[in-house]
Amino acid sequence: MNVLVILIPVSLILGGLGLVAFLWTVRSDQYDDDQGNAARILLDDD
Amino acid sequence: MTAACAACSVAPLAEETAKGRAQQFALPGIHCAACIGKIERGLASLPGAGTVRVNLSLKRLSVSGPAPASRILTALSDLGYEAYPLDTEAMARAHDSEGRTLLTRLAVAGFAMMNVMLLSVAVWSGAADATRDLFHLISAMITLPVIAYSGQPFYQNAWKALRVRRLNMDVPISLAILLAAGMSLFETLMSGKHAYFDAALSLTFFLLIGRYLDHRTRSHARSAAKELTALEVPTAQRVEGESLRSVRIDAIALDDELQVLSGGRMPVDGVLLSDTALLDRSLLTGESAAQTIACGDRVQAGEINLGAPLRLRATAVGEDTSLRRMAALVETAENARNSYTTLADRAAQTYAPAVHLLALIAFLGWFFYDGDVRHAINVAIAVLIITCPCALGLAVPAVSTAAISRLFSAGVLVKHATALERLAEVDHVVFDKTGTLTQPSVVVPAGVSAKQRDIALSLAQHSAHPLSKAVVTALKGATPVFLTDLTEHPGHGIAAVSAGVPVKLGRGAWLDADFDGLGLRIGTAPALPFEVPDALRPGVTEALAGLDLPAEVLTGDAPAPAKLLADRLGLPVRAQARPEDKLARLDALKAEGRHVLMVGDGLNDTAALAAAHASIAPASALDASRNAADVVIMTDGLESLPLILRIARATRDLSKQNFSIATIYNIIAVPAALAGYATPLAAALAMSISSITVLLNSARMRSVK
Numbered sequence: 001m002n003v004l005v006i007l008i009p010v011s012l013i014l015g016g017l018g019l020v021a022f023l024w025t026v027r028s029d030q031y032d033d034d035q036g037n038a039a040r041i042l043l044d045d046d
Numbered sequence: 047m048t049a050a051c052a053a054c055s056v057a058p059l060a061e062e063t064a065k066g067r068a069q070q071f072a073l074p075g076i077h078c079a080a081c082i083g084k085i086e087r088g089l090a091s092l093p094g095a096g097t098v099r100v101n102l103s104l105k106r107l108s109v110s111g112p113a114p115a116s117r118i119l120t121a122l123s124d125l126g127y128e129a130y131p132l133d134t135e136a137m138a139r140a141h142d143s144e145g146r147t148l149l150t151r152l153a154v155a156g157f158a159m160m161n162v163m164l165l166s167v168a169v170w171s172g173a174a175d176a177t178r179d180l181f182h183l184i185s186a187m188i189t190l191p192v193i194a195y196s197g198q199p200f201y202q203n204a205w206k207a208l209r210v211r212r213l214n215m216d217v218p219i220s221l222a223i224l225l226a227a228g229m230s231l232f233e234t235l236m237s238g239k240h241a242y243f244d245a246a247l248s249l250t251f252f253l254l255i256g257r258y259l260d261h262r263t264r265s266h267a268r269s270a271a272k273e274l275t276a277l278e279v280p281t282a283q284r285v286e287g288e289s290l291r292s293v294r295i296d297a298i299a300l301d302d303e304l305q306v307l308s309g310g311r312m313p314v315d316g317v318l319l320s321d322t323a324l325l326d327r328s329l330l331t332g333e334s335a336a337q338t339i340a341c342g343d344r345v346q347a348g349e350i351n352l353g354a355p356l357r358l359r360a361t362a363v364g365e366d367t368s369l370r371r372m373a374a375l376v377e378t379a380e381n382a383r384n385s386y387t388t389l390a391d392r393a394a395q396t397y398a399p400a401v402h403l404l405a406l407i408a409f410l411g412w413f414f415y416d417g418d419v420r421h422a423i424n425v426a427i428a429v430l431i432i433t434c435p436c437a438l439g440l441a442v443p444a445v446s447t448a449a450i451s452r453l454f455s456a457g458v459l460v461k462h463a464t465a466l467e468r469l470a471e472v473d474h475v476v477f478d479k480t481g482t483l484t485q486p487s488v489v490v491p492a493g494v495s496a497k498q499r500d501i502a503l504s505l506a507q508h509s510a511h512p513l514s515k516a517v518v519t520a521l522k523g524a525t526p527v528f529l530t531d532l533t534e535h536p537g538h539g540i541a542a543v544s545a546g547v548p549v550k551l552g553r554g555a556w557l558d559a560d561f562d563g564l565g566l567r568i569g570t571a572p573a574l575p576f577e578v579p580d581a582l583r584p585g586v587t588e589a590l591a592g593l594d595l596p597a598e599v600l601t602g603d604a605p606a607p608a609k610l611l612a613d614r615l616g617l618p619v620r621a622q623a624r625p626e627d628k629l630a631r632l633d634a635l636k637a638e639g640r641h642v643l644m645v646g647d648g649l650n651d652t653a654a655l656a657a658a659h660a661s662i663a664p665a666s667a668l669d670a671s672r673n674a675a676d677v678v679i680m681t682d683g684l685e686s687l688p689l690i691l692r693i694a695r696a697t698r699d700l701s702k703q704n705f706s707i708a709t710i711y712n713i714i715a716v717p718a719a720l721a722g723y724a725t726p727l728a729a730a731l732a733m734s735i736s737s738i739t740v741l742l743n744s745a746r747m748r749s750v751k
Contacts, residue, residue, distance in 0.1 A: 021151060034103055
């Protein structure tokens with residue numbers, strides 16, 4: 001059971017990283033144009 | 047500031063670039079990646095254009111840099127796209143910080159729910175004693191701060207309702223979240239077996255999804271309304287000497303002389319220079335009757351000119367106008383629920399008291415049965431958690447979000463939050479004729495002299511009536527002459543004086559001629575008839591074929607063309623209906639118990655659009671009508687009309703199905719909870735399964751054809 005002492009913090013930190021990444025995407029306006037971003041990947045240039 | 051020189055028109059734009067604000071345009075016609083590429087590449091080469099960015103979800107274009115708006119518009123129309131400039135001020139205020147906060151709360155709740163769920167799974171699969179207590183303790187440390195942060199929207203709404211001694215959906219939600227967390231903390235400290243931390247968090251998470259979707263729907267309706275406002279007055283007509291010049295609203299200076307067309311809004315506050323004017327001041331005063339004012343009276347930005355074109359001198363511009371000061375109040379009015387009770391409200395009204403009663407019964411029942419307070423409280427809280435409306439909170443928002451984005455991609459703006467529910471109840475359709483079902487086209491007879499053409503064009507230029515616009519199109523190339531004493535007689539025509547001779551453009555009867563249609567009369571010479579063949583608006587035949595409701599046409603037109611249309615469309619037509627007649631007809635239909643959908647575009651329809659159960663206006667409609675309508679069709683044709691009604695009905699049906707699903711789940715789960723069998727595992731399963739079923743059911747909106 002001692003492994004829990006390592007594994008629980010690890011899982012929390014990994015989850016926290018995901019949360020921070022998500023908050024960053026919200027702050028940098030990445031949800032303002034979901035359809036446009038989906039379509040842009042089909043553009044040849046830029 | 048006088049802007050007679052070319053350099054001055056650059057100044058405000060340069061100022062704007064310095065502030066870093068981009069110009070915005072509405073692009074109703076874009077739909078795919080190819081459009082984005084074409085526009086962004088096409089404009090990149092435009093001199094003065096900085097960053098060019100197309101937003102496909104909002105169908106908007108923003109261009110930074112000093113390139114003039116007119117140049118961008120020309121470039122866009124060369125590329126084959128229709129575009130409208132948007133008022134940057136109005137769009138800047140549209141920025142949505144509330145949605146962002148909700149999304150952050152949602153993300154935090156989701157993160158916490160997943161972590162606590164991992165720990166709970168360990169407990170459910172058999173962790174015992176010290177390990178279980180440790181897991182519960184870690185769960186508590188994650189849960190408590192998160193529900194304090196993420197649950198705030200629910201607590202605030204619940205408190206608002208409780209303060210005025212009322213119950214809403216948020217009261218049982220807040221109680222369930224707080225009690226579940228509190229009780230679980232107590233159980234954790236007492237080394238108890240069951241903790242509901244995961245239930246408290248998944249409640250918060252699922253309900254925040256519903257809240258976020260609901261917010262998106264509302265802010266969509268708001269931004270649709272805002273986009274239309276922004277469309278309306280991006281420019282004003284400034285009088286410079288004897289000519290008119292289009293200038294941006296933010297370039298108007300104090301004491302500028304401006305002209306406002308019939309049906310247009312006052313761009314700024316000012317003093318009337320014309321002799322008299324007829325105004326609709328309802329936006330600012332709520333007074334719906336038109337008011338006549340005289341020279342020297344004050345006019346306020348946002349008031350609608352119902353009469354002839356008028357002139358005014360600006361006395362307050364920019365942020366000082368009464369319209370801008372009213373903007374915040376108008377927004378609140380838009381948000382406020384009107385008298386219409388939505389499906390979700392009706393569900394909440396029966397639901398909230400029932401849940402509290404059930405929990406109380408559970409508590410009292412168990413307390414008197416075995417006298418164990420702790421157990422009785424546990425069961426009561428389990429009842430609150432189990433009945434808690436995860437699925438109910440998602441039932442309506444999930445469906446209406448899908449419906450509104452579906453309609454938006456078909457070029458339809460839903461302006462009002464309850465519009466879809468009201469549209470679903472419609473059982474009778476009333477159409478306006480001119481401008482809605484038909485588009486006027488004017489044929490100028492061959493014998494008309496150049497001077498007559500010039501006068502007809504000048505008269506028509508001063509009116510926003512669709513026929514006048516058609517005259518302007520037909521007379522392209524003529525040179526306008528200077529007119530004085532312009533008066534518009536709504537329903538009749540427009541009169542003025544040109545070089546001392548009275549000139550009139552309007553109905554035959556009003557011109558004392560022996561024909562019914564449009565004509566031009568100069569001085570005492572006999573009136574010249576203009577041929578006005580009614581062209582059906584594109585898509586009308588398809589729209590009527592797809593319509594499964596009784597429909598009729600009310601028109602201010604003469605009986606003969608009305609009869610022609612009636613034969614062509616096979617609909618009953620009432621001719622020569624004045625605005626009061628239209629209103630009276632709507633009232634009569636309402637008295638018969640019918641829910642009327644009004645489709646109209648003109649000044650004479652505005653009252654009817656506002657009075658009908660639901661209303662639709664085409665984008666070509668007058669400003670006043672677009673404001674009064676619930677839904678605006680942004681495309682040229684009317685063919686999306688049956689689709690709007692089908693989607694509205696599908697929205698209602700799917701919402702009701704969702705409520706049924708939630709109820710069925712409650713019927714199964716509540717007895718189990720009352721009997722004391724609702725373990726944290728059962729609660730988590732039931733909550734997730736019902737929410738997912740409801741979301742999946744809402745996705746069926748995609749298949750509505």
